[in-house]
Amino acid sequence: MSVNVLEAQHLYFSYPDGTIVLRDLSVAIERGKKTAILGANGTGKSTFLLHLIGTLKPSKGKIFFNQQEVQYSRTSLLALRSKVGFVFQDPDTQLFSASVWQEVSFGPLNLGWTEEKVKEMVTKALRITDTTHLKDRPTHSLSYGQKKLISIADVLAMEPEVIILDEPTASLDPQYTIHILNLLNEINKRGTTVIMATHDVDMAYAWADSIMIMKDGIIIKKGNPVEVFLDDELLNQSSLTKPFVLDIFNKLQLNGYLPEGITIPRSRQQLFEIIGRYAKNSRL
Ligand SMILES: Nc1ncnc2c1ncn2[C@@H]1O[C@H](COP(=O)(O)OP(=O)(O)OP(=O)(O)O)[C@@H](O)[C@H]1O
Numbered sequence: 001m002s003v004n005v006l007e008a009q010h011l012y013f014s015y016p017d018g019t020i021v022l023r024d025l026s027v028a029i030e031r032g033k034k035t036a037i038l039g040a041n042g043t044g045k046s047t048f049l050l051h052l053i054g055t056l057k058p059s060k061g062k063i064f065f066n067q068q069e070v071q072y073s074r075t076s077l078l079a080l081r082s083k084v085g086f087v088f089q090d091p092d093t094q095l096f097s098a099s100v101w102q103e104v105s106f107g108p109l110n111l112g113w114t115e116e117k118v119k120e121m122v123t124k125a126l127r128i129t130d131t132t133h134l135k136d137r138p139t140h141s142l143s144y145g146q147k148k149l150i151s152i153a154d155v156l157a158m159e160p161e162v163i164i165l166d167e168p169t170a171s172l173d174p175q176y177t178i179h180i181l182n183l184l185n186e187i188n189k190r191g192t193t194v195i196m197a198t199h200d201v202d203m204a205y206a207w208a209d210s211i212m213i214m215k216d217g218i219i220i221k222k223g224n225p226v227e228v229f230l231d232d233e234l235l236n237q238s239s240l241t242k243p244f245v246l247d248i249f250n251k252l253q254l255n256g257y258l259p260e261g262i263t264i265p266r267s268r269q270q271l272f273e274i275i276g277r278y279a280k281n282s283r284l
């Protein structure tokens with residue numbers, strides 16, 4: 001099997017009102033990885049992600065899922081969306097059933113699975129997202145963070161190969177953010193490719209295996225978090241800031257407090273360990 005699970009080739013897209021968004025966007029997304037897409041507001045991240053599940057159709061260009069070109073018939077799209085799950089930024093766009101159990105059952109029932117299999121998959125999705133206790137609650141009565149978890153359970157119940165999330169941690173408190181990120185790591189460890197759009201450079205730097213930077217409707221850079229976030233010119237032209245951990249590390253190194261050639265930290269924890277190791281020799 002190819003390393004790329006999804007691939008976009010020369011995508012162009014304009015909304016019906018004439019707003020041109022995607023302009024010759026080409027990129028490949030690797031299987032099994034955690035990919036974060038960053039870029040300024042209005043640069044086309046959500047528009048691009050909606051192309052990956054066939055909700056938007058490019059005016060020119062192609063999308064491939066597992067080397068198969070995406071087709072836009074009802075049955076092809078249903079099959080695609082059972083393999084590539086999408087979690088909307090606003091859970092109220094996603095959730096429409098009366099109760100949590102009905103909500104999470106909807107996708108699997110739509111796939112024509114037996115009642116027994118649906119029950120098994122819904123139970124599992126609620127367990128993984130730690131939301132079993134909410135199963136009989138009306139969806140409209142849930143808090144924002146709980147709705148977010150149910151949106152993820154919705155998608156997990158179909159056991160997709162890929163899960164795409166549009167700004168999954170926006171508007172969440174720090175505890176819920178950690179909960180969602182741990183959940184995404186767990187899902188990824190089970191073999192699912194995870195793709196997210198986010199504005200959180202600190203989180204993306206620590207979390208992702210691969211970073212894609214989007215600007216004016218194209219992906220202008222794809223690479224590992226360290227190489228992407230060390231590129232000051234790229235960050236400037238994409239209206240992004242350097243992650244806190246990398247910024248502090250850079251400044252300590254530039255000022256001679258840390259030696260050259262040590263492994264660049266990705267998390268606060270790793271940075272604190274490095275500082276702890278070298279502090280006794282520093283001039284601080
Ligand atoms: N339904 C629509 N009709 C017309 N224009 C739209 C529509 N949806 C989005 N746009 C426009 O398309 C461009 C890209 O929007 P998109 O939502 O994809 O950006 P984004 O990168 O996800 O931004 P954000 O970070 O703010 O979520 C923007 O100029 C936006 O105004």
Ligand SMILES: [Mg+2]
Pocket residue numbers: 045046047166197
């Ligand atoms: Mg968006």
